[in-house]
Amino acid sequence: MVDFIYHNPTKIVFGKNKESLIGAEIAPFGVKKVLLCYGSERIKSDGLYKKVTDSLVKEGIAWVELGGVVSNPKLSKVKEGIALAQKEHVEAILAIGGGSVLDSSKTIAVGALVKNDVWDFFIGKVAIEKALPVFAVMTLAATGSEMNGFAVVSNEETKQKYSIHSEHIYPKVSILNPELTKSVPNDYLAYSAVDIIAHVIEGYFTASTQPHFQSRMVESIVKTVMESTEILLQNPEDYNARAEFMWAATQALNGSTTAGTNPSGFPNHMIEHSLSALFNIAHGAGLAIVIPAWMQWFKNQNHAQFERFSKEIFGLDSVDEGILALKNWFAKIGAPVHLEEASISKNEISAIAENAAQTAVVWGMNAVYTKHAIEDILHNA
Amino acid sequence: MVDFIYHNPTKIVFGKNKESLIGAEIAPFGVKKVLLCYGSERIKSDGLYKKVTDSLVKEGIAWVELGGVVSNPKLSKVKEGIALAQKEHVEAILAIGGGSVLDSSKTIAVGALVKNDVWDFFIGKVAIEKALPVFAVMTLAATGSEMNGFAVVSNEETKQKYSIHSEHIYPKVSILNPELTKSVPNDYLAYSAVDIIAHVIEGYFTASTQPHFQSRMVESIVKTVMESTEILLQNPEDYNARAEFMWAATQALNGSTTAGTNPSGFPNHMIEHSLSALFNIAHGAGLAIVIPAWMQWFKNQNHAQFERFSKEIFGLDSVDEGILALKNWFAKIGAPVHLEEASISKNEISAIAENAAQTAVVWGMNAVYTKHAIEDILHNA
Numbered sequence: 155m156v157d158f159i160y161h162n163p164t165k166i167v168f169g170k171n172k173e174s175l176i177g178a179e180i181a182p183f184g185v186k187k188v189l190l191c192y193g194s195e196r197i198k199s200d201g202l203y204k205k206v207t208d209s210l211v212k213e214g215i216a217w218v219e220l221g222g223v224v225s226n227p228k229l230s231k232v233k234e235g236i237a238l239a240q241k242e243h244v245e246a247i248l249a250i251g252g253g254s255v256l257d258s259s260k261t262i263a264v265g266a267l268v269k270n271d272v273w274d275f276f277i278g279k280v281a282i283e284k285a286l287p288v289f290a291v292m293t294l295a296a297t298g299s300e301m302n303g304f305a306v307v308s309n310e311e312t313k314q315k316y317s318i319h320s321e322h323i324y325p326k327v328s329i330l331n332p333e334l335t336k337s338v339p340n341d342y343l344a345y346s347a348v349d350i351i352a353h354v355i356e357g358y359f360t361a362s363t364q365p366h367f368q369s370r371m372v373e374s375i376v377k378t379v380m381e382s383t384e385i386l387l388q389n390p391e392d393y394n395a396r397a398e399f400m401w402a403a404t405q406a407l408n409g410s411t412t413a414g415t416n417p418s419g420f421p422n423h424m425i426e427h428s429l430s431a432l433f434n435i436a437h438g439a440g441l442a443i444v445i446p447a448w449m450q451w452f453k454n455q456n457h458a459q460f461e462r463f464s465k466e467i468f469g470l471d472s473v474d475e476g477i478l479a480l481k482n483w484f485a486k487i488g489a490p491v492h493l494e495e496a497s498i499s500k501n502e503i504s505a506i507a508e509n510a511a512q513t514a515v516v517w518g519m520n521a522v523y524t525k526h527a528i529e530d531i532l533h534n535a
Numbered sequence: 536m537v538d539f540i541y542h543n544p545t546k547i548v549f550g551k552n553k554e555s556l557i558g559a560e561i562a563p564f565g566v567k568k569v570l571l572c573y574g575s576e577r578i579k580s581d582g583l584y585k586k587v588t589d590s591l592v593k594e595g596i597a598w599v600e601l602g603g604v605v606s607n608p609k610l611s612k613v614k615e616g617i618a619l620a621q622k623e624h625v626e627a628i629l630a631i632g633g634g635s636v637l638d639s640s641k642t643i644a645v646g647a648l649v650k651n652d653v654w655d656f657f658i659g660k661v662a663i664e665k666a667l668p669v670f671a672v673m674t675l676a677a678t679g680s681e682m683n684g685f686a687v688v689s690n691e692e693t694k695q696k697y698s699i700h701s702e703h704i705y706p707k708v709s710i711l712n713p714e715l716t717k718s719v720p721n722d723y724l725a726y727s728a729v730d731i732i733a734h735v736i737e738g739y740f741t742a743s744t745q746p747h748f749q750s751r752m753v754e755s756i757v758k759t760v761m762e763s764t765e766i767l768l769q770n771p772e773d774y775n776a777r778a779e780f781m782w783a784a785t786q787a788l789n790g791s792t793t794a795g796t797n798p799s800g801f802p803n804h805m806i807e808h809s810l811s812a813l814f815n816i817a818h819g820a821g822l823a824i825v826i827p828a829w830m831q832w833f834k835n836q837n838h839a840q841f842e843r844f845s846k847e848i849f850g851l852d853s854v855d856e857g858i859l860a861l862k863n864w865f866a867k868i869g870a871p872v873h874l875e876e877a878s879i880s881k882n883e884i885s886a887i888a889e890n891a892a893q894t895a896v897v898w899g900m901n902a903v904y905t906k907h908a909i910e911d912i913l914h915n916a
Contacts, residue, residue, distance in 0.1 A: 155549075157551065158549050158550065159548050159549070163542075168536075168794070365775070367782060377751065381747065398746050401746070401748060
């Protein structure tokens with residue numbers, strides 16, 4: 155096992171109606187005013203906004219609002235939030251939504267306390283030294299952002315989708331009520347399932363040191379996600395399946411599956427970020443296209459682990475059968491598995507690879523992931 | 536899934552020689568003087584004491600010492616530590632050892648800040664409201680105390696082995712260096728394996744709501760412990776097996792396997808505590824005797840889960856075969872599985888049951904675990 159530090163201080167409050175407790179969870183931090191960050195206005199019609207703000211009022215916590223955060227969250231919206239947070243002197247950021255809202259909130263929490271351009275943190279020009287406390291009420295289970303120190307934002311001008319990581323942006327408290335994810339349509343449920351699986355298999359396949367326990371945790375998450383996704387596509391009302399799906403999503407990227415391993419980056423995420431940056435497709439949809447293509451390209455570099463995956467997840471003996479089974483499962487739940495299905499022509503491969511190769515430099519993965527290598531991978535899709 | 540709160544702020548620093556970092560981990564808390572709590576004087580001959588104190592010196596942290604903590608840690612020693620901590624005005628407790636040393640340290644951390652008898656917290660007479668910060672350098676992997684808010688202490692006068700739980704006694708930082716567990720003899724390695732398995736299967740079998748993901752986590756821990764124990768009994772030098780064993784021990788009782796479940800107590804621990812309180816046998820040895828007996832007694836109350844266990848862990852179809860397989864595995868690694876093997880005569884069963892029935896009252900389990908029921912269980916052993 156590789157030496158590691160595991161420290162995840164986020165408090166998870168999980169269950170029905172727990173969003174009503176958010177005020178009581180924020181109050182002990184001495185916060186008197188928050189920036190309430192959200193996506194669509196739907197939360198004002200479906201009652202969530204009222205439940206959350208009622209709990210803030212109850213604790214005497216004031217708020218200002220930043221709505222309109224979209225998926226593949228944009229730097230321009232983040233900068234709008236930073237300006238508002240500074241002007242209004244908020245003491246914390248409260249995210250209500252999915253990963254995009256939370257990632258925007260984390261970035262605002264960092265940017266609100268500095269004078270420099272917040273993008274400097276994404277390109278590694280400046281190190282993150284502090285942030286406003288972040289709180290979250292999740293309405294989507296996918297990114298794991300509710301219990302980690304990552305945030306991903308897209309820069310529309312430069313067409314770059316980059317990420318930051320810092321101990322300072324772990325949410326202090328994240329409320330996870332599986333019932334709030336009911337409004338997620340089936341296609342996004344499928345994309346979320348792909349995203350969760352991607353989070354755990356990136357390390358599972360790329361780590362040169364992979365303890366058995368961590369492999370078993372990854373397999374437990376993949377099995378749980380596949381099982382609960384199939385139940386939810388049939389019956390969106392199944393609370394237990396929603397709860398299993400939501401908790402698996404959190405476990406998938408909270409550091410527990412990679413403790414003691416040495417994953418060599420997130421190649422599938424890296425390549426997918428270029429797809430969503432250039433074509434604005436859903437992150438999970440892009441991953442469903444990239445993953446089987448990447449697995450075919452990478453399989454011989456860790457053959458034993460690919461064999462283990464085929465056996466443990468699908469009960470299959472051959473690596474190729476396992477990769478095909480995963481690809482077929484993505485297709486079965488309604489995710490695209492070829493570029494064409496996302497209306498991306500093969501002629502775009504060079505441009506995508508060019509963009510991803512830039513990310514590879516920032517992520518320190520350019521030794522292996524050259525433009526040429528990324529083109530080879532994308533030609534499998 | 537049942538509603539839950541998951542919040543585990545302990546920082547784990549895992550790997551070779553990490554004990555040299557303990558001073559640097561304590562310093563940021565502004566601590567200038569600690570009570571260094573340990574068991575045998577061996578740490579002064581094997582170099583561990585020097586590495587730890589050198590790192591304290593480096594950070595300008597002073598210390599006073601409390602050695603001689605024994606397994607099934609005694610209240611009298613804890614009280615000695617509380618008096619010393621108060622007299623010397625220490626600002627934190629540093630445990631160097633296994634679960635017994637850490638549990639004693641946690642209890643001293645609570646007792647040092649109050650005037651009342653610390654046993655009042657164990658019998659539920661007084662609630663824990665604060666504690667000195669606790670730090671740990673582990674030399675044994677078993678109890679999971681390094682990443683939870685539990686402490687178990689034995690009251691020699693009343694022959695009671697009781698526990699406390701509080702958010703205030705989670706260690707701030709726990710150093711886990713698998714190499715420090717090399718000195719553990721094979722019999723104690725076996726007892727530790729039984730203890731770890733016990734920690735996860737108590738909830739696994741008694742929870743009326745048991746999500747698939749949590750069951751899979753438990754099975755992952757049990758498989759990892761069995762696998763690494765067999766490797767270590769053959770080759771104590773196998774670092775990876777030590778690391779897998781140690782991390783599995785921590786995961787087994789840090790709250791992650793029970794999040795979302797509703798275990799109905801720790802019946803095997805409850806009954807075993809009477810064995811070790813009355814006969815001072817090793818906790819893991821007592822558990823190896825109690826568990827198969829309890830499983831036989833309890834199996835029909837959660838038959839499906841017992842079937843799942845037999846299938847997942849041993850590939851067996853019948854519940855009885857699974858229970859026998861676990862019992863045989865305990866025996867195979869050198870743990871006692873009958874009272875006689877611990878030189879406890881059947882005539883003692885009534886006295887053990889009497890003692891355990893008292894604990895059942897304190898643990899709120901007396902509705903099911905009457906003296907008579909506990910006698911029935913022990914007659915299976």
